[in-house]
Amino acid sequence: MAEETLTKDSILDAAESVLRKFGLAKTNMSDIGRALGVSHAALYRHFDGKAALRKAVVERWLLGSLAPLEASVREEDAPERRLYRWLQTLRAFKRERARKDPELFAMYAALVAETEGALEEHLQHLMLQLTSIIESGMAVGAFACEDAGQSAMAILMATTRFHHAAHAAEWELPDSDARFEAIWKLVLNGLASRT
Numbered sequence: 001m002a003e004e005t006l007t008k009d010s011i012l013d014a015a016e017s018v019l020r021k022f023g024l025a026k027t028n029m030s031d032i033g034r035a036l037g038v039s040h041a042a043l044y045r046h047f048d049g050k051a052a053l054r055k056a057v058v059e060r061w062l063l064g065s066l067a068p069l070e071a072s073v074r075e076e077d078a079p080e081r082r083l084y085r086w087l088q089t090l091r092a093f094k095r096e097r098a099r100k101d102p103e104l105f106a107m108y109a110a111l112v113a114e115t116e117g118a119l120e121e122h123l124q125h126l127m128l129q130l131t132s133i134i135e136s137g138m139a140v141g142a143f144a145c146e147d148a149g150q151s152a153m154a155i156l157m158a159t160t161r162f163h164h165a166a167h168a169a170e171w172e173l174p175d176s177d178a179r180f181e182a183i184w185k186l187v188l189n190g191l192a193s194r195t
Helices: 010-024 031-036 050-074 080-102 101-116 117-141 147-160 166-170 174-192
Strands: none
Touching: 010 031, 010 050, 010 101, 031 050, 050 080, 050 101, 050 117, 080 101, 080 117, 080 166, 080 174, 101 117, 101 166, 117 147, 147 174, 166 174
């Protein structure tokens, strides 16, 4: 690839490929440049360094989960069903990624944990989406919570076992769906209007 046609996306694609091949600890800018057929110096025109490139790889990966979730936020349906679909979509997205390529999923989980601010930023996006659904439920009287943001945080914490990479091994347990449904009933009961 010519340096003139080098883009951030092509660099991120190559970085993902190289990370998959060499692993997190052994990947460096020279490896990524070599995979693209350019010098590692060419990468610095797009990213300040290895840390910035790794952060961009993580951000792109995490943002990939937000688009399907946004569809649940925007759909026209009862807030309870939208909230359930949002949680199921988050769960299914992470589960599918872990099933499809467990090594890459584990590498990304480690990369997210090592990238300063990445997890916090991702949680903020998730919180905004959840809060929006809860607020719409409060507006129509379906949810009786006092603070949509606090409720969103409580729901994320209550469902962590079903979407946080640290619990990926549990996602394939035979009773995983039953566990999720039990937590969902508890969440819904906690949000429900008492009138």
